[in-house]
Amino acid sequence: MDKKKGSKVGRPTAIRGRGEAQWNCPRWLLVAAFGAVVALLLATAVSFRGFLKLWISPWDAGKYSGMVEDYGCDYETVNRLNEEVLHPILQELVKTSFFRYFKVKLWCDCPFWPDDGMCHLRDCSVCECPDNEFPELFKEPSKARLADNMACQEGKPQAAVNRTLDNPWTHDDETDNAGMTYVNLQLNPERYTGYSGPSARRIWDAIYKENCAKYPSKESCSEQKVLYKLISGLHSSISVHIASDYLIDEVLQLWDENLDLLHDRVMRHPERIRNLYFTFFFVLRAVTKAADYLEQFEYNTGNSQEELKTTQSLVRELVFNPKIRAACPLPIDEAQLWKGEEGPELMHQIQKQFRNISAMMDCVGCEKCRLWGKLQVLGLGTALDILFSGNVTSNLIQPLQLERNEIIALINLLNRLSESVKFVHEMGPKAEKLVKGKVNATPKKNSSQ
C-alpha cells in the first residue's frame, strides 16, 4: 500500500464512529504512540530516582548500605561500632602523652621538584614542642631498626625508593635524629589551612597519575586497586577534616563547619565515601591483627604510673574489643593478595610506589599539612606492613617489629579516619539537603528572557 494513501485512510474523522477510527488507525501511529508512552514512563522513573537521591538521606536511600567493600561488615554496623566503641576509645587514647607526641622531620626539601608551595595563613605553621615538653624517654629510639642514617632525600628521588628497610613501605626512619622535631599533635590539629592551588594539585596529581593510578588497565590487579582505594580514602579523610574545621572568617578567626565543601569534595562522590570506609576498616584490621604486639608494647613515657595504666588499658580495650570482633567477623583476607608467580614482583612494585608517595610528603608546601601527611602516610605504611609483609614468601616471615613512631602514627591515623567516618555519617545528609535547598532556592530564569 502506498504510504500517502495509507495515511489518509488512517486518519480518524469526525464522521467516523470511535471504533472505526481505532480500527483504521495505521500501525506506524500506534507504534509512535506506544514509543511515546514508554519514553514518558522512563523519564518519570529517572526523575523520580533523581528526586529520591536528593531528598532522602544517602544512608536511607541505600546509597551506602550493604557491605563495605571487601569486608564482612555493612555501613550501618560500621557507623554504630565507630560511634559507640571506637571513637570514644580513640579520642581518649590520642590524648595520652605516649600518643600525642610525634617525631618528624619537617624541613626536608622536595626530592622530586623545586619547592613551590606557599601557604600564607598562620594556621599553616606547626608549633613545635620545646625540648623540655616531650617525654625524656622519647629521646631514645624505641628499637633498633636497620640504622642506615637516612637523611633527607634532597635531589635524590631514587634514594627514596632504593633503601633496604625493615618496613619496606615507608622511608621514614626514627633512628636518625638529625633534623627531627617533636610535635604535640593535640596542639596542631589537622584542619583547614588555606593550602591549595597548583602546589597542592601537583602533589595529588603526581600521586594519582604516577603512583597509584585509579585503574591503570582494565586487567588492573586487586593489589593496585587496594593502593588506590587507600590513598583515595585518606584524601577523603583530609577533605572531611578541612570541611569540619574551616576558617569561616579570617579577621574574626571564626572557625566552623563548611558543609558546602563537604558536599562538593566528598558527599557527591559516592566512590570517595566508599574508599574512606575501606581505608578506615583496613587500618582497623591492621590494629586488631597486631593486637598482641600492641598490647605488649612499652608505653612508658616517664610520666605517672597512673597514666601508663590508662594508656595500656585503653590499648587493650581497643585491640581486644569483643564488639569489634563480633560485629565484623569476616575481614579482608590479605592472604588472597600477592598470590601467583608475579606476587613478589608486584609487591616490590607497589612498595616502591608507596615509598614514592611517602617521599612526596616532603613536597607538601604547608607545614601542618606536611606534618599530618607524613603521619598518616606512615600510619598507612605501618598498616600495610602489618597486613602484608611476609605474605609473599612465607619462608621470609619475620616477627613483627614496629617503631614507637609507627605505632603513634597508626593509632592517630585510625583516630582521624574514625572522626571522618563519624562526621560524614552525621553531617553528610545535612550537607546534601543544604545543597539541594540552595539549588531549589536559585531563582529560575524567565523563559521569555
Ligand SMILES: Cc1cc2nc3c(=O)[nH]c(=O)nc-3n(C[C@H](O)[C@H](O)[C@H](O)COP(=O)(O)OP(=O)(O)OC[C@H]3O[C@@H](n4cnc5c(N)ncnc54)[C@H](O)[C@@H]3O)c2cc1C
Ligand atoms: C598530603 C596533603 C595534605 C594536605 N593537608 C591539608 C590540610 O591539612 N589542610 C588543608 O587545608 N589543606 C590540606 N591539603 C590541601 C587539600 O588537600 C587540597 O589540595 C586543597 O584544599 C585544594 O582542594 P581542591 O578542591 O583543589 O581538590 P583536591 O583535594 O586538591 O583534589 C585534587 C583532585 O583530586 C581528585 N580527588 C579529590 N578527592 C579525591 C578522593 N577522595 N579520591 C580520589 N580522587 C580525589 C579530584 O580529581 C580533585 O580535583 C593537603 C594536601 C596534600 C597533598
